[in-house]
């Protein structure tokens with residue numbers, strides 16, 4: 001998984017709990033090193049092991065870990081990728097753009113297989129003014145992260161809404177399907193082509209590479 005995901009967790013553990021705790025979590029995860037380069041693709045298994053070990057060490061169950069992480073993630077991305085937020089005037093608009101945000105980040109990958117892996121995970125399958133339906137396909141099974149981020153994005157925009165997971169890989173379905181309802185009417189603000197080009201240009205400055213040791 002692109003290193004941005006684990007970087008945010010690693011930095012948080014180090015800052016909030018110190019280097020010893022970080023080392024203990026790394027050991028518990030069975031990892032020799034911790035990669036936090038946002039331009040590198042790390043093994044999914046390592047990222048998942050890190051989340052599990054962090055939750056166990058900090059006494060957080062999986063859902064609580066994802067809620068904590070969603071908060072860290074939104075704070076971090078707000079600072080480092082402010083344009084993603086300024087381009088979307090509502091939670092509905094932001095979440096509708098999320099698959100494209102991922103695809104834009106995946107565009108930094110040189111390996112076509114990896115690029116497709118990132119691109120193919122999320123798809124908007126239905127939308128109108130107040131609802132959005134997104135499908136998520138990934139062996140990582142991080143629908144809990146999606147749900148936590150949905151709630152945190154609502155909070156960020158000062159909106160209310162609900163998410164129903166109509167299908168879920170953990171229940172044996174072929175994919176996870178999130179049906180989201182937004183109670184605050186979204187202020188529609190289509191992104192101008194110019195802004196999209198600018199955004200892509202910014203991101204392409206950071207090519208993403210496969211970690212050397214893999």
Ligand code: HEM
Nearest residue numbers: 001002004077081084098105118138140142145146149150
């Ligand atoms: C500024 C906004 C965002 C950025 C920069 C961002 C970036 C990323 C990146 C780089 C990954 C790793 C992708 C990979 O290696 O395959 C990722 C994974 C993920 N993101 Fe986002 N994301 C954003 C917003 C969101 C939002 C709003 C949601 C959900 C509501 C979301 C849900 C997820 C999930 C569930 C994964 C795990 C995918 C998997 O490997 O199965 N992201 N994100």
